Amino acid sequence: MKKMFALMLALAMMLACTAAFAEDDVITLKVAHIGPTTGAAALYGQATRNGAELAAQEINEMGGKYRIEMINEDDEHNVEKAINAYNAALDAGAQMIVGNTTSKPCEAVGAQAMIDRVFMITPSASSEAAIGMDGNGDDSVDNVFQVCFTDPNQGAASAQYIAGHALGKKIAIIYNNADVYSTGIRDTFVKEAAALDLEIVSETTFTDETTDFTVQVADAQNNGAEIVFLPMYYTPASMILQTAAAKEYKPVFFGVDGMDGILDVEGFDTSLAEGVMLLTPFVATGTDEKTVNFVTKYQAAYGVKPIQFAADAYDAVYILVAAAEKAGITAEMTEKGDEGTAEICEALIAAMTEIQVEGLTGTMTWEASGRVTKTPLAATIVNGEYVFEN
Amino acid sequence: MIFLDNLINGISLGSIYAIIALGYTMVYGIAKMLNFAHGDVIMVGAYVAFCGLQYWGLPPVAAILVSMAVCTVLGVTIEGLAYRPLRQAASLAVLITAIGMSYLLQNLALMIWGANPKSFPRTFINSSIINIGQLNVSSATLITILANVVIMVALTLFTAKTKLGKAMRCVSEDRGAAELMGIHVNRTISFTFAIGSALAAIAGVLLCSSYPILQPTTGSMPGIKAFTAAVFGGIGSIPGAMLGGILLGVIEIFGKAYISTELGDAIVFAVLIVVLLVKPSGLLGKPMREKV
Numbered sequence: 190m191k192k193m194f195a196l197m198l199a200l201a202m203m204l205a206c207t208a209a210f211a212e213d214d215v216i217t218l219k220v221a222h223i224g225p226t227t228g229a230a231a232l233y234g235q236a237t238r239n240g241a242e243l244a245a246q247e248i249n250e251m252g253g254k255y256r257i258e259m260i261n262e263d264d265e266h267n268v269e270k271a272i273n274a275y276n277a278a279l280d281a282g283a284q285m286i287v288g289n290t291t292s293k294p295c296e297a298v299g300a301q302a303m304i305d306r307v308f309m310i311t312p313s314a315s316s317e318a319a320i321g322m323d324g325n326g327d328d329s330v331d332n333v334f335q336v337c338f339t340d341p342n343q344g345a346a347s348a349q350y351i352a353g354h355a356l357g358k359k360i361a362i363i364y365n366n367a368d369v370y371s372t373g374i375r376d377t378f379v380k381e382a383a384a385l386d387l388e389i390v391s392e393t394t395f396t397d398e399t400t401d402f403t404v405q406v407a408d409a410q411n412n413g414a415e416i417v418f419l420p421m422y423y424t425p426a427s428m429i430l431q432t433a434a435a436k437e438y439k440p441v442f443f444g445v446d447g448m449d450g451i452l453d454v455e456g457f458d459t460s461l462a463e464g465v466m467l468l469t470p471f472v473a474t475g476t477d478e479k480t481v482n483f484v485t486k487y488q489a490a491y492g493v494k495p496i497q498f499a500a501d502a503y504d505a506v507y508i509l510v511a512a513a514e515k516a517g518i519t520a521e522m523t524e525k526g527d528e529g530t531a532e533i534c535e536a537l538i539a540a541m542t543e544i545q546v547e548g549l550t551g552t553m554t555w556e557a558s559g560r561v562t563k564t565p566l567a568a569t570i571v572n573g574e575y576v577f578e579n
Numbered sequence: 580m581i582f583l584d585n586l587i588n589g590i591s592l593g594s595i596y597a598i599i600a601l602g603y604t605m606v607y608g609i610a611k612m613l614n615f616a617h618g619d620v621i622m623v624g625a626y627v628a629f630c631g632l633q634y635w636g637l638p639p640v641a642a643i644l645v646s647m648a649v650c651t652v653l654g655v656t657i658e659g660l661a662y663r664p665l666r667q668a669a670s671l672a673v674l675i676t677a678i679g680m681s682y683l684l685q686n687l688a689l690m691i692w693g694a695n696p697k698s699f700p701r702t703f704i705n706s707s708i709i710n711i712g713q714l715n716v717s718s719a720t721l722i723t724i725l726a727n728v729v730i731m732v733a734l735t736l737f738t739a740k741t742k743l744g745k746a747m748r749c750v751s752e753d754r755g756a757a758e759l760m761g762i763h764v765n766r767t768i769s770f771t772f773a774i775g776s777a778l779a780a781i782a783g784v785l786l787c788s789s790y791p792i793l794q795p796t797t798g799s800m801p802g803i804k805a806f807t808a809a810v811f812g813g814i815g816s817i818p819g820a821m822l823g824g825i826l827l828g829v830i831e832i833f834g835k836a837y838i839s840t841e842l843g844d845a846i847v848f849a850v851l852i853v854v855l856l857v858k859p860s861g862l863l864g865k866p867m868r869e870k871v
Contacts, residue, residue: 366841393840398800400790403588404835404843411581424696428792435708435717456633456793457698 214254216520218513220245220506221260221278223271223298224290230266233498237290237312239491240502243483248510255510255518264289268297275301284523284530285309285537287505290498292316295333303330306531308538310334310508312501315446317341317373320559332534334541334559336501336508336550337470340370343445344378344420346565347468352385354567356441356466357415361391363405363429364420368397374420374445390414395425402432410438419444423451430461441466443567449497452573459573470550471500472568472575479549497550504548509537516540580713585836586829591720593828594727595789598782599805600812600820601730602775608815609751609771612670615677616657618802619684620776624650624783625699625793626692632700639702647780654776655769663765681799688795696794699787719788726785730778731821738817747771751815804831804847811851813864822862827851 222241224234238261245257260281262274271294278286286302286309289295295314299321302309311319315337321330322339338346351357360382365371382389390412393405406429409417417433417440419426426448433439441464444451448467452459473484473494483503487495495503516536522529541555551563568575599621606614627649631642661680665673705719738744749757750767758764786801787793804827812823827847834846854862 393835395840396844398844400786400792400797400801401588401592401832403592404585404832404840407581407584407588407836408840424792424794427696427698428790431791435705435715435719437708437715455695455697456629456700456791458701 215256216254216513216518216523217256217258218509218518218523219258219260219282219284220509221262221275221281221283221286221288222502223262223264223274223278223286223288223294225266225294226261226263228265228267230291232496233313234263234266234290236496236498237287237502237505239487240312240495240499241287241506243486243490243499244503244506247486248506253510255513257506257510264291264294264298266291266294268293270294271298272301274298279305279307279530283307284533285509287312287502287509289314290502292319295319299330299333303332305527306332306534308332308534310336310505312336312505313498315340322558322560328558330559331557332538334508334555335561336505336548336553337561338468338563338565339560341373341377342560343468344374344376345381347374347418347420347443347445347567348378348381348385348387350468350565350567351416351418351443352382352387356443358386359388359390359413359415361393361409361412361414361417361440362389362420363393363395363402363409363417365396365425366394368421370447371421378418378420399425400428402429403436405429406432406436406438409440410436414440416441416443419448422447423449423454427451427454427457427461430465431458434461439464444468446497449575452570452575459570462570463572465570466567467570467575468565469497469568469575470563470566471495471497472577474574474576476577483549500549504546504550504553507548508544508546508553511544511546512537512540515544581836584714585832587714587716587720589829589832590825591717591723591789591828592832593808593825594723595782595786595801595824596805596808596827597727597821597824598723598730598778598785599801600809600824601734601817602778602782603806603809604812604814604817604820605734605771605775607809609747610662610768611754612662612673613677613806614662614772614775615674615802615806616680616684617775617779618798618800618805619681619688620650620654620657620779620798621783621786621802622688622793622795622798623653623684624776624780625787625797626688626783628780628784629697629699629787629793632702633697639704642702643781643784646784647777650776650780650783651773654772654779658769658772663768666765685795685799692795694794696792699791699793702788704785704788705791717789719785723785723789726781727821727824730781731817734774734817743767743770807848807851810861811854813861816861816863816865819861819863826862 222238224237226234245259249256260283262278264271264274275298289298290313292314295311296318317339320333321328364375391409391414393408444467522532542557546553553561553563602617624646628642628646631637631645661676704722707718709716746762746767808823808827809820812819830850831847835843
């Protein structure tokens with residue numbers, strides 16, 4: 190009888206244990222989104238907030254091991270406010286951060302989070318400094334990872350896309366030599382192009398004050414360039430397109446994310462941009478299942494079409510969950526306050542370089558520096574809309 | 580062929596500089612002041628024409644006429660409010676006022692039309708491409724060159740033959756004596772501003788037809804280049820502005836095409852310095868004799 194009782198007790202204990210384990214199985218991660226949900230850059234911050242929220246909702250509905258509790262803080266695209274928003278997020282119990290949406294606030298918060306040991310994944314801060322890179326290969330922060338390409342990396346990615354899709358061998362580059370964004374992309378493009386056996390037949394420059402692009406376009410044309418690479422924002426690009434049209438020169442124009450927006454310039458004849466390609470990870474007109482699902486849900490929830498930023502943030506939350514699974518974040522870790530947050534940070538940093546995530550914006554892996562590696566995707570402008578080729 | 584292509588591009592760019600330079604040179608010749616706001620009047624002219632074409636649905640010619648009317652009123656108002664009270668003041672005070680006016684116009688445009696660049700719509704000016712042999716020339720290029728010649732001839736005739744034109748030359752030569760002879764100096768200067776500003780509207784439309792991006796700073800760089808052209812050709816001289824403008828455009832394009840795109844602007848200004856060292860009054864400028 191005594192033995193029987195002991196056995197029953199043991200059984201009961203075991204049951205209790207499994208019950209406790211089952212409860213342990215659901216771990217809630219407190220994720221803070223920090224971005225400019227008001228102010229001049231509100232369009233971007235609202236998109237990342239919505240994208241992150243949507244991903245969190247999906248994850249919670251799917252009912253896996255981890256649940257997400259979102260905290261939202263507004264940084265108004267301002268460095269000081271970003272630090273305040275970061276502190277407020279930590280006070281609210283945030284254990285990891287999706288943010289910041291824009292580069293400068295991300296650089297500031299990243300440096301502080303580095304000291305505090307808080308893990309960050311930024312959907313869209315694309316500067317090198319956002320992940321602590323100083324341009325000489327030194328990495329001052331190890332806890333910030335990117336979903337988007339770093340600015341200069343777009344050059345290498347563009348060259349890979351052009352070579353990979355055999356768009357042409359003879360390439361002309363027109364870039365703004367007074368602008369870091371433009372020269373940075375140009376430098377990595379030239380380096381990668383050499384490695385990929387692409388021939389650069391013409392290379393010309395301009396500055397912010399340049400209005401006349403006839404020489405640059407004529408040089409590309411006379412050297413028989415099949416592709417004109419335009420690492421610049423859409424304003425000068427629109428002038429180059431107009432100049433080329435006047436010269437009846439029709440190469441493939443290939444731009445980077447700065448080209449995004451060219452269709453929205455008031456008065457711009459969008460037929461000029463027909464066939465222009467640009468490196469972008471996401472277009473709302475994509476037809477794959479993931480994109481359609483995301484765009485439908487997003488439109489239903491927020492009433493607008495998602496932009497690239499929303500897709501980046503949506504991916505960011507899924508990446509967090511994938512990294513948490515890899516790192517084996519435990520309930521215990523999430524209950525220890527600052528110390529736990531630091532433990533989570535170390536575990537996630539270690540996990541990031543080991544995971545591979547298939548997101549809306551491509552299949553991604555990470556370097557220890559925080560830089561993402563993913564297949565570059567390029568959209569083509571067809572009938573005044575961005576569409577993916579494949 | 581490439582050489583010819585570059586030459587045409589240079590003349591086209593130069594013609595735009597020349598039309599803008601006419602505005603600088605006329606005002607300088609008659610009022611003896613540098614109207615640095617001229618480039619910004621061009622920008623306003625282009626914006627008004629843009630609104631006419633894009634928002635009000637006007638036909639291109641009507642849009643240009645409206646833009647000319649607005650710029651004329653604007654030019655005369657600027658002169659009356661900001662420059663006339665300073666007629667007797669030191670030239671430095673007038674110069675700074677003109678620079679202030681330039682920033683005022685830019686910031687007003689920023690308020691009214693916003694910072695987002697606008698693309699100037701296509702009109703008859705730039706809608707077609709003319710093939711001459713293997714050369715593709717935009718109609719904007721031809722119209723710009725043509726407009727330039729017409730304006731220069733008209734202005735030369737105007738100053739030589741009409742009463743008002745003669746009055747302008749008199750004021751230019753000796754303001755005090757002109758006043759004693761019964762010429763209404765203030766009215767003559769106002770009239771000069773009216774013509775200069777109407778020309779600015781045309782220049783704005785032509786500038787944006789060739790280079791279609793329109794933003795509040797659109798007028799500043801072409802303005803400075805055109806001012807350089809005016810000095811290059813001899814400030815105060817109408818044919819000088821024309822010659823200076825076209826030479827400047829050709830030098831800029833050739834410099835970019837045959838030397839380096841990075842050094843294009845540097846070459847332009849280097850040539851200016853050399854010309855001024857050799858001939859301080861500019862290519863067609865009258866040598867100034869100091870009265871002792």
